[in-house]
Amino acid sequence: MSWAPVTAARIAELVRSGFYDGVVFHRVVPGFVVQFGDPGGDGYGGAGKAPLRCETSPATFDAGSVGVALAGRDTGSSQLFVTVASYPHLDGDYPLIGKAGPGWDRIAHGDRIVKARIIE
Numbered sequence: 001m002s003w004a005p006v007t008a009a010r011i012a013e014l015v016r017s018g019f020y021d022g023v024v025f026h027r028v029v030p031g032f033v034v035q036f037g038d039p040g041g042d043g044y045g046g047a048g049k050a051p052l053r054c055e056t057s058p059a060t061f062d063a064g065s066v067g068v069a070l071a072g073r074d075t076g077s078s079q080l081f082v083t084v085a086s087y088p089h090l091d092g093d094y095p096l097i098g099k100a101g102p103g104w105d106r107i108a109h110g111d112r113i114v115k116a117r118i119i120e
Helices: 005-017
Strands: 025-029 033-036 065-068 080-083 096-099
Touching: 005 096
Parallel strands: none
Antiparallel strands: 025 033, 033 080, 065 080, 065 096
């Protein structure tokens, strides 16, 4: 996605390295978001790389938008969230890196990613 090229490149690198394979969905808020990307599964971990500089944009977070979870400005690492509906209050506050296919509303807390892949 052109709004967050450095962030998207980092996430693509993590996907290609197998980082997300087997990772648990540690945060599921029905009707809002599904979050993953912490190898420890408690929501506090990351990829062990330098934090990413925020690449926020005015892009709209619609259903299926993939964003980078943050704990403040310039703290992004490997944790991502997927929105299950449109949430304008997220617009401009989080890096938007892509779109996910359907079915995220069926994810349950504790489910795992079997194999992550990128569809260009």
